[in-house]
Amino acid sequence: MTDQAHIRNFCIIAHIDHGKSTLADRLLEYTGTISSREMTEQVLDQMELERERGITIKAQAVRMLYTARNGEQYELNLIDTPGHVDFTYEVSRSLAACEGALLVIDATQGIEAQTLANLYLALEADLTIIPVINKIDLPSADPERVRQEVEDVIGLPASECLLASAKEGIGVSEILEAIVERIPPPHGNLGRPLRALVFDSHYDSYKGVIAYVRIVDGSVRVGDRIAMMATGSVTEVIEAGYFQPRMVSTQILSAGEVGYLATGFKNVKDCRVGDTATVPEVLGQIEPLPGYKPAKPMVFAGFYPVDSDDYPLLREALERLQLNDASLSFEPETSAALGFGFRCGFLGLLHMEIIQERLEREYGLRILATAPNVEYYVTKRNGEVVKVDNPSAFPPPGEIEKIEEPWVELSIFSPARYIGPIMELVTARRGVFKEMKYIEADRVLLTYRMPLAELIVDFHDQLKSRTQGYASLDYSFAGYREADLVKLDILVNGQPVDALSIIVHRSEAYRRGRALVEKLHKLIPRQLFEVPIQAAIGSRVIARETIKALRKDVLAKCYGGDVTRKKKLLEKQKEGKKRMKMVGSVEIPQEAFMAVLSLKEDGE
Numbered sequence: 001m002t003d004q005a006h007i008r009n010f011c012i013i014a015h016i017d018h019g020k021s022t023l024a025d026r027l028l029e030y031t032g033t034i035s036s037r038e039m040t041e042q043v044l045d046q047m048e049l050e051r052e053r054g055i056t057i058k059a060q061a062v063r064m065l066y067t068a069r070n071g072e073q074y075e076l077n078l079i080d081t082p083g084h085v086d087f088t089y090e091v092s093r094s095l096a097a098c099e100g101a102l103l104v105i106d107a108t109q110g111i112e113a114q115t116l117a118n119l120y121l122a123l124e125a126d127l128t129i130i131p132v133i134n135k136i137d138l139p140s141a142d143p144e145r146v147r148q149e150v151e152d153v154i155g156l157p158a159s160e161c162l163l164a165s166a167k168e169g170i171g172v173s174e175i176l177e178a179i180v181e182r183i184p185p186p187h188g189n190l191g192r193p194l195r196a197l198v199f200d201s202h203y204d205s206y207k208g209v210i211a212y213v214r215i216v217d218g219s220v221r222v223g224d225r226i227a228m229m230a231t232g233s234v235t236e237v238i239e240a241g242y243f244q245p246r247m248v249s250t251q252i253l254s255a256g257e258v259g260y261l262a263t264g265f266k267n268v269k270d271c272r273v274g275d276t277a278t279v280p281e282v283l284g285q286i287e288p289l290p291g292y293k294p295a296k297p298m299v300f301a302g303f304y305p306v307d308s309d310d311y312p313l314l315r316e317a318l319e320r321l322q323l324n325d326a327s328l329s330f331e332p333e334t335s336a337a338l339g340f341g342f343r344c345g346f347l348g349l350l351h352m353e354i355i356q357e358r359l360e361r362e363y364g365l366r367i368l369a370t371a372p373n374v375e376y377y378v379t380k381r382n383g384e385v386v387k388v389d390n391p392s393a394f395p396p397p398g399e400i401e402k403i404e405e406p407w408v409e410l411s412i413f414s415p416a417r418y419i420g421p422i423m424e425l426v427t428a429r430r431g432v433f434k435e436m437k438y439i440e441a442d443r444v445l446l447t448y449r450m451p452l453a454e455l456i457v458d459f460h461d462q463l464k465s466r467t468q469g470y471a472s473l474d475y476s477f478a479g480y481r482e483a484d485l486v487k488l489d490i491l492v493n494g495q496p497v498d499a500l501s502i503i504v505h506r507s508e509a510y511r512r513g514r515a516l517v518e519k520l521h522k523l524i525p526r527q528l529f530e531v532p533i534q535a536a537i538g539s540r541v542i543a544r545e546t547i548k549a550l551r552k553d554v555l556a557k558c559y560g561g562d563v564t565r566k567k568k569l570l571e572k573q574k575e576g577k578k579r580m581k582m583v584g585s586v587e588i589p590q591e592a593f594m595a596v597l598s599l600k601e602d603g604e
């Protein structure tokens, strides 16, 4: 147990790729928490997937012991934060566990969208900010320019900036000194009943749910009974400890400290990020720590096993992933076209991609995902309001009074020369301009409001390609707004294919319908009869293509009586059929679903 005056709790915040993980590694190395020999690259990014994609998903905490220049030893707790906009909620919980933050800015890039987004979160959490200008070893580094930016844009004195190269280990000792000198120690009340903020949790098959906690008041010992304020779940602490970076168990964690509690809970739902742990005796009598809200899925898609026999396995895999990820939601759904599957809810597109990849990689499943969509509020003529997260479940047009869709506030940082192309892109996506600020002579911060639905189809790639990779983007949820939306149905041979339905703005319906129909026309093989493919709004057809009937008989090629060849050919045909889905009397290859569902808006 360390007295609070000798504890510092901090995190590192940065735009993606500005060097957060590399700096964390250097701090661990410098304080001897881990030797350079032990140092596998980027210790904090534990999951294989995180490492491959080079992004940090789950927050983690590491305790370092540091003897400062004043001769005294300090316990420094570094709390890692996820770097991607999908995980803002987790970032803010991690920040709430700290008193200070290192704000890392790449000396060759300057301030980017997520530098600011993370900074605002840190300021909201009342943290002391230490700006660190990183990568000064690079020839293109311009630390003076970035210093000025810090003063002009962030409003911190340029003189407070530390210069560093996380890669070369330059400036690391100054950073550690600044942590001790500038960041205030925690001021918890040791005499009060326990209040501990859960800033992350994960499921361990031996110890149950491991909660990562910041003890705010009181203390907790192994064997104590604890209660979760939001869920009311009660359990006994099986083990307590901290990470260094491996788990080190201890008997007690007390006010101001950061560590873990093995709870024995079987599901992270019992011990959610943002919840407060206390003692059961005072449950309902003391105030929980501020800010708990369950993370809310924003993006939805149907996940179907390519092989329908895999349905039970898919369910099991999703259940397992959910044990560790309370923000993933799923419900069984059936599609006339795709059979049995699940409607899954995600924090954002990256979250969706990660889940799909984990299902395929860790569970060997082949997944067919429908096009992602947002959740709509539909008010019916009879006054009833329904939430719709699946286009095929949209009420018929005649029953709809109004439709509301989620909007986001979008901040884009970019060199000024790309203002034109960015404006064009955002406007084409129904975005509304809000403001433009010059950061420097040639860099701007553009703020827009835009429907979330427009953001999730390929927006980020488009932005990158129009600005040659220079623009960076951040967004936050900005409420629901009414919109003139319609459901676009695709009919194959006169039959609507539910898994292909999409919700589009009325003004876009024709163009998107046309594009879908043309794409399908190329992908669906000829059948023995003519197959019309139509796009329709309600009963009104807005686009049509026709696949001509197949006249050639496969067997016609087998002149004469070569039986084995004939058999082989038939076998081959049968195999081909396996990967087809019968929709009415038409066979549609799986690729058609895949390709159409990932259809990029053309012409952009």
Ligand SMILES: Nc1nc2c(ncn2[C@@H]2O[C@H](COP(=O)(O)OP(=O)(O)OP(=O)(O)O)[C@@H](O)[C@H]2O)c(=O)[nH]1
Residues within 6 Å of the ligand: 014, 015, 016, 017, 018, 019, 020, 021, 022, 023, 054, 055, 056, 083, 134, 135, 136, 137, 138, 164, 165, 166, 167, 168
């Ligand atoms: N030259 C140079 N490269 C650096 C320095 N710090 C980090 N890098 C490189 O920059 C890249 C990104 O660094 P990371 O530490 O992974 O960045 P990050 O901010 O943790 O990224 P996320 O985990 O995605 O948030 C890596 O290729 C690092 O090797 C530095 O001081 N100098």
